[in-house]
Amino acid sequence: MSFFSKSCEYALRAVFYISRSTQEGKKVGVKEIAENIQSPEAFLGKILQRLSKEGIIQSAKGPNGGFFVTEENIKRPISDIVLSIDGKALLTGCGLGLKECSEDKPCPLHHYFKDIREQLKGMLDNITIDQFNNDLIKGKVMLRK
Amino acid sequence: MSFFSKSCEYALRAVFYISRSTQEGKKVGVKEIAENIQSPEAFLGKILQRLSKEGIIQSAKGPNGGFFVTEENIKRPISDIVLSIDGKALLTGCGLGLKECSEDKPCPLHHYFKDIREQLKGMLDNITIDQFNNDLIKGKVMLRK
DNA sequence: ACAATAAAAGATATCTTTGTCTTTTATTAT
DNA sequence: ATAATAAAAGACAAAGATATCTTTTATTGT
Ligand code: FES
Ligand code: FES
Numbered sequence: 001m002s003f004f005s006k007s008c009e010y011a012l013r014a015v016f017y018i019s020r021s022t023q024e025g026k027k028v029g030v031k032e033i034a035e036n037i038q039s040p041e042a043f044l045g046k047i048l049q050r051l052s053k054e055g056i057i058q059s060a061k062g063p064n065g066g067f068f069v070t071e072e073n074i075k076r077p078i079s080d081i082v083l084s085i086d087g088k089a090l091l092t093g094c095g096l097g098l099k100e101c102s103e104d105k106p107c108p109l110h111h112y113f114k115d116i117r118e119q120l121k122g123m124l125d126n127i128t129i130d131q132f133n134n135d136l137i138k139g140k141v142m143l144r145k
Numbered sequence: 146m147s148f149f150s151k152s153c154e155y156a157l158r159a160v161f162y163i164s165r166s167t168q169e170g171k172k173v174g175v176k177e178i179a180e181n182i183q184s185p186e187a188f189l190g191k192i193l194q195r196l197s198k199e200g201i202i203q204s205a206k207g208p209n210g211g212f213f214v215t216e217e218n219i220k221r222p223i224s225d226i227v228l229s230i231d232g233k234a235l236l237t238g239c240g241l242g243l244k245e246c247s248e249d250k251p252c253p254l255h256h257y258f259k260d261i262r263e264q265l266k267g268m269l270d271n272i273t274i275d276q277f278n279n280d281l282i283k284g285k286v287m288l289r290k
Numbered sequence: 291a292c293a294a295t296a297a298a299a300g301a302t303a304t305c306t307t308t309g310t311c312t313t314t315t316a317t318t319a320t
Numbered sequence: 321a322t323a324a325t326a327a328a329a330g331a332c333a334a335a336g337a338t339a340t341c342t343t344t345t346a347t348t349g350t
Contacts, residue, residue: 001231009242062317097154108277132253207347
């Protein structure tokens with residue numbers, strides 16, 4: 001197990017890549033994205049479709065088409081991506097899998113767990129999509145395996 | 146997605162239940178455990194088999210048999226259970242799914258992510274199995290959905 | 291020895307996630 | 321209009337996680 005599903009990992013990496021490309025003034029196709037984040041092309045296509053439908057990214061069909069982001073898009077926190085792909089279980093659910101996480105019927109780990117989960121949520125809520133464009137352009141951070 | 150796999154959630158809840166039962170001086174069978182933590186019986190059986198094989202819990206066949214824990218067992222951190230069932234990805238892997246998490250080739254989230262992961266790891270390393278026996282006996286914490 | 295008990299082991303089934311392939315729809319440039 | 325491009329949509333395949341069922345092995349009490 002890892003924090004995010006494969007789909008969500010691809011989604012995050014892809015959105016970062018798209019954001020940088022938009023910053024550089026160009027739309028990008030699935031193929032280019034998939035190559036640069038090392039993900040299966042067709043599978044990534046499905047994921048981007050979803051993100052596009054949810055308004056997290058934009059897409060344009062036809063020649064010179066591809067994926068890109070708007071000013072509004074890149075100001076959004078990455079928790080939007082995580083919620084959209086993996087749902088809210090990670091950010092609000094009980095760590096031991098009880099039907100719901102609650103103060104009055106807590107699982108043994110609740111007290112400790114709650115804090116970690118809140119921190120993760122806080123982090124994802126506060127990091128915006130555009131935040132890494134410069135680091136990406138400078139090659140300071142990686143999107144490829 | 147949630148932090149742990151279903152298997153791991155069952156494992157943790159079961160081990161807590163077994164630990165309390167041992168504390169109360171009795172071995173417990175799969176059936177009783179499954180009922181009390183609300184998990185599928187046969188599936189839980191497999192998980193307990195694995196934990197038993199790894200020496201995290203003990204088992205005894207035949208009449209008056211069942212699962213129990215030793216003094217050594219209950220002093221172990223619950224990270225042992227998590228590692229045994231879900232592997233190390235959650236505790237050491239890259240949050241964005243890069244082949245490995247590293248300082249010199251970090252993913253965009255690395256800087257933030259690292260801390261959260263370390264805290265989760267720290268928590269799991271420091272919480273011992275026996276730590277909740279009293280709370281469980283007093284009904285302060287729950288193992289049932 | 292025998293019957294009863296309970297975990298271990300093996301085989302199989304179902305569901306979800308991940309991944310691929312083909313066809314359709316929209317857009318652009320010629 | 322037509323051809324080329326690229327995403328959207330749909331159908332399908334493979335793998336892994338979850339779950340069930342049956343048979344075997346070990347242990348106990350009679
Ligand atoms: S009840 Fe389990 S984490 Fe809150
Ligand atoms: S490289 Fe991604 S978390 Fe460290």
